[in-house]
Amino acid sequence: MTELKQTSLEDEIKEVAKKAGAAAVGITSKERLIDCSDPTYILPNAESVIGFIVPIDKKIIRNFLQKTDFSAQKAMSLTEGETYHKIEDIGNAIKDFLESKGYEAVNCEVNMDYRKIKRRGKKQIKQLEQLIKLAQNEPENPMIQAMKRGGMKVFNLDLTPKISHRYVGVACGLGRLGWSGNLMTPKYGARIYLGSVVTNAKLKPDPYLETNPCSKCKVCVSACQAQFFDSSETQTVKIGDIEETIGKKHTLAKCILSCGAFTGQSKFKSWSTWSPWRIEIPDDDKEAEKIVQQTFVNYILAGGEKAQNVLRLATDTQLGFSKEVKPAEEFRVTCGFCQLVCWETEEERRENAKIIRNSGVIELEKGKKVIKKL
Ligand code: SF4
Numbered sequence: 001m002t003e004l005k006q007t008s009l010e011d012e013i014k015e016v017a018k019k020a021g022a023a024a025v026g027i028t029s030k031e032r033l034i035d036c037s038d039p040t041y042i043l044p045n046a047e048s049v050i051g052f053i054v055p056i057d058k059k060i061i062r063n064f065l066q067k068t069d070f071s072a073q074k075a076m077s078l079t080e081g082e083t084y085h086k087i088e089d090i091g092n093a094i095k096d097f098l099e100s101k102g103y104e105a106v107n108c109e110v111n112m113d114y115r116k117i118k119r120r121g122k123k124q125i126k127q128l129e130q131l132i133k134l135a136q137n138e139p140e141n142p143m144i145q146a147m148k149r150g151g152m153k154v155f156n157l158d159l160t161p162k163i164s165h166r167y168v169g170v171a172c173g174l175g176r177l178g179w180s181g182n183l184m185t186p187k188y189g190a191r192i193y194l195g196s197v198v199t200n201a202k203l204k205p206d207p208y209l210e211t212n213p214c215s216k217c218k219v220c221v222s223a224c225q226a227q228f229f230d231s232s233e234t235q236t237v238k239i240g241d242i243e244e245t246i247g248k249k250h251t252l253a254k255c256i257l258s259c260g261a262f263t264g265q266s267k268f269k270s271w272s273t274w275s276p277w278r279i280e281i282p283d284d285d286k287e288a289e290k291i292v293q294q295t296f297v298n299y300i301l302a303g304g305e306k307a308q309n310v311l312r313l314a315t316d317t318q319l320g321f322s323k324e325v326k327p328a329e330e331f332r333v334t335c336g337f338c339q340l341v342c343w344e345t346e347e348e349r350r351e352n353a354k355i356i357r358n359s360g361v362i363e364l365e366k367g368k369k370v371i372k373k374l
């Protein structure tokens, strides 16, 4: 007599996630995350977290790294937007399934959702819009004068996420942290976006991934204009039973200046990100933090596209990336290089580094962005 194999709740969750578009799914207990990214912050009676990934297409990444033309940036941005929305859908499918079984579940936001930044809705965005108008129309206004003297803290730099999807990925056995601190998977490298669902269902955790796929090739370091992570100093991160040794991270202000598009160049002069603007990012972390606040003020005062860049970052942080607030067409990627260069084989990673080095620069010519091959 053949025995009928019963499908476990864990298997059913994974099937739901894969059917919705996840390339890989894993499960962790809350205990593995409690000391590094406690899921009870999101759901007080949390017991488990489901992590999942969606890879990014290689051709789209290569065109973006190579700066083939401006459509390459558009395609990368649209892919990011569509993938973020897909992750939202996968998370909702898992959440709906768990709720149908009588459990509680929270679909965590894919990005820009921080513990110390309260979502204040559209009000703060309106205020920033008014400030930008005031800077253009009434430059003598006392508030604008105070901003000019550097008397305004514009941005909170404490960006601890409500949940670290990367730590969830390690705890679920989906991958391990590479030198850059990004989640690296054996099949897709770090060219993935991540999602997580926290639930009060007590689920069996998956085994950790034993071998870290990071070869310490440091291609990620050579792709970061901001030098956000160190090339030799290390730091350790403990995620459950796994102790990861990664490149020492510097202040987030450095990544904000580069990935936030405030500058397209700093460390390397033979290529740039997709930003046409230039600011030198100092080595010293405290100095970089001062510069980020002053840059926000300067860009508001400058008006035009620079002010819109501040507005975009504030809007993303305050409102998030859900389908209702940010359509896929409105995403705009200018960096993310540390992650995008990190493919699954070292040969591919080295090729990506070469492509970036020869990709040229984005500059402004008579106010218009151009790609210049050097
Ligand atoms: S680029 Fe190289 S060093 Fe950096 S995370 Fe990937 S494999 Fe590790």
Ligand code: SF4
Pocket: 223, 224, 225, 226, 227, 228, 229, 254, 255, 256, 258, 259, 335, 336, 337, 338, 339
């Ligand atoms: S996103 Fe860009 S600036 Fe930020 S750490 Fe990665 S490469 Fe550096």
